Amino acid sequence: MIQTDYKNDVLTVYLNGEIDHNRAANLRTTIDSRINSLRPRRLELDFSKVSFMDSSGIGLIMGRYRAVGLVGGELKIKNIPENLSRIIELSGVTSLGVL
């Protein structure tokens, strides 16, 4: 279960727990259905409650970057906990201007 919030054309998704390959598929489906029904100007992925993430989480970010781009929106990722900062940096997603 994830909590989402939609206000002023901004869709915020509060991710939580561990994001791995097993979990990513469900998250992808949930987030994409919100993106396609709301067509937000901006999608914000909030990582403050995420305790673990492997490269499946990077795939999730890159995929949502494309998905929200298809409806004309932009992606921002925020509140990255210290323990995720290394994988985020290594992935190069910051070069997409999502931070």
Place this chain on the structure above:
Amino acid sequence: MNVVNEMHLNFPSKSINESFARSAVSAFVMELDPTIGELADIKTAVSEAVTNCIVHGYRREIGTVYIDAKITEDKLVIIKIRDKGVGIEDVKEAMQPLFTTAKDEERAGLGFAVMQSFMDSVKVHSVPEKGTSVTLTKKIVPLR
């Protein structure tokens, strides 16, 4: 290289077991009193290797994933993660960052890059149609 402890784990290649596998290895290395950072590095690398077995090794079937972990006298953690799946034709190519054969599933192609960055060494041995083994090692530096 004196082995002071070891463990062996086999489980079916179901993605629900990714979490179990990294937690089990993480619990095993606890005796070395790793830092939170070292533990997170090991968990992440194990998660990547196990996911590779599930997503790539046993792409078309459920097989067995094998983990053999050892702790040596000089605080080296050696974790071998293997499958008896399809194997990799070109290991060098597979280890290139962003290379993936599973784009549709949103695989970022970063598994090996993460393992290499988070561990001290990563060794890959693969035989097509026989399987792949990945050996991860990391030295746990004692707190002073």
